[in-house]
Amino acid sequence: MITTEQVLDALRKVQDPELHKSIVELNMVRNILVQGWSVSLEIILTIQGCPLKAKIQQDVEEAIQGLGASEVHISFGSMTDEERAALTAALRKDSTTTNGMPAMLQEDSGVTFITITSGKGGVGKSTVSVNLAIALAGLGKRVGLIDADIYGFSVPAMMGITESPTMIDKMAIPVESHGVKVISMGFFAGNNAPVMWRGPMLNKWIRNFLAQTHWGELDYVLLDLPPGTGDVAIDVAAMIPQAKEIIVTTPQATASFVATRAGSMALHTKHEILGVVENMAYYEDPDGTKKYLLGKGGGDRLADTLQTQVIARIPFAQPEENMQTSVYDEDSILGEIYSSLAEEIDYRLMGSSER
Numbered sequence: 369m370i371t372t373e374q375v376l377d378a379l380r381k382v383q384d385p386e387l388h389k390s391i392v393e394l395n396m397v398r399n400i401l402v403q404g405w406s407v408s409l410e411i412i413l414t415i416q417g418c419p420l421k422a423k424i425q426q427d428v429e430e431a432i433q434g435l436g437a438s439e440v441h442i443s444f445g446s447m448t449d450e451e452r453a454a455l456t457a458a459l460r461k462d463s464t465t466t467n468g469m470p471a472m473l474q475e476d477s478g479v480t481f482i483t484i485t486s487g488k489g490g491v492g493k494s495t496v497s498v499n500l501a502i503a504l505a506g507l508g509k510r511v512g513l514i515d516a517d518i519y520g521f522s523v524p525a526m527m528g529i530t531e532s533p534t535m536i537d538k539m540a541i542p543v544e545s546h547g548v549k550v551i552s553m554g555f556f557a558g559n560n561a562p563v564m565w566r567g568p569m570l571n572k573w574i575r576n577f578l579a580q581t582h583w584g585e586l587d588y589v590l591l592d593l594p595p596g597t598g599d600v601a602i603d604v605a606a607m608i609p610q611a612k613e614i615i616v617t618t619p620q621a622t623a624s625f626v627a628t629r630a631g632s633m634a635l636h637t638k639h640e641i642l643g644v645v646e647n648m649a650y651y652e653d654p655d656g657t658k659k660y661l662l663g664k665g666g667g668d669r670l671a672d673t674l675q676t677q678v679i680a681r682i683p684f685a686q687p688e689e690n691m692q693t694s695v696y697d698e699d700s701i702l703g704e705i706y707s708s709l710a711e712e713i714d715y716r717l718m719g720s721s722e723r
């Protein structure tokens with residue numbers, strides 16, 4: 369004979385796949401009825417037509433069958449507006465402090481911010497952001513990625529994300545892809561429409577990305593900034609003074625020269641520079657010969673100017689790589705370089721932080 373308490377206890381371990389909280393804690397479980405070895409109950413979904421209904425159903429069934437139940441009947445409903453408002457308020461409390469500041473910006477939040485920036489476009493800043501985020505997640509870290517390249521967002525396409533975040537009232541649940549929680553302007557600008565807002569609007573979006581998103585607990589937040597030293601970069605610098613910075617350049621003289629400006633801004637805003645990533649550093653022939661298609665030395669020059677180091681030299685991807693998305697296979701040469709970079713960064717930051 370199973371008891372209602374046992375069912376409730378078993379369901380405490382079942383999490384909402386998006387909110388990563390127990391469905392019991394989220395008040396999604398109602399009307400449990402136990403008759404011998406048969407259990408029926410109601411699951412109240414946060415939104416109607418929840419795309420993860422099948423997953424929740426499977427997890428609930430497994431949890432109850434684990435108690436020895438021979439039959440499990442689940443009926444589904446959705447939260448009322450009032451219930452959803454209460455849930456949003458609770459989620460917001462997790463994400464925002466009493467004075468309205470994004471909770472993850474507080475010093476004791478345990479979140480390490482890394483901004484990825486470049487002097488000019490097209491050097492691979494977003495590619496580095498995406499692959500570094502995935503590599504950090506591969507180390508078992510809880511990673512969020514904010515595509516803060518508001519005008520030129522590309523992260524969803526690069527990661528092959530086709531779905532949009534679930535919205536619970538005005539709170540967004542980030543989309544998870546390759547183990548990384550992602551939020552991007554691309555999710556909110558319909559049909560790939562160009563984004564033409566100006567400074568104050570942008571500031572609001574970045575703030576929303578931090579505070580109006582249910583991130584859950586994270587170790588790292590990576591921000592893919594727009595190239596250069598525009599509004600967003602300045603806002604982020606002011607909003608997240610504790611952010612560490614990675615500057616991406618190619619070996620080309622002009623790219624590294626322009627990147628110096630982005631780096632100088634980091635020094636000026638007192639962002640710690642983690643180092644320079646030299647992307648498209650060389651092309652490696654099958655026989656191992658390296659061809660320096662874009663020249664040599666841009667990364668080193670930039671690192672010298674900014675008194676930092678080149679922390680990775682990433683070659684050109686082989687033609688057969690990243691056909692569908694810009695995510696490199698973990699076992700590829702590039703994938704391995706990103707894994708080492710993630711390990712080095714994690715070692716440096718975890719070693720130097722108090723966590």
Ligand SMILES: Nc1ncnc2c1ncn2[C@@H]1O[C@H](COP(=O)(O)OP(=O)(O)OP(=O)(O)O)[C@@H](O)[C@H]1O
Nearest residue numbers: 489490491492493494495520595648683684685694
């Ligand atoms: N190591 C690499 N090998 C081959 N192609 C690369 C490499 N790194 C980036 N690319 C390609 O170069 C192009 C530009 O990369 P990406 O969009 O990451 O640059 P970006 O600096 O973020 O540019 P923007 O700021 O304009 O968005 C993309 O098509 C990407 O797939």
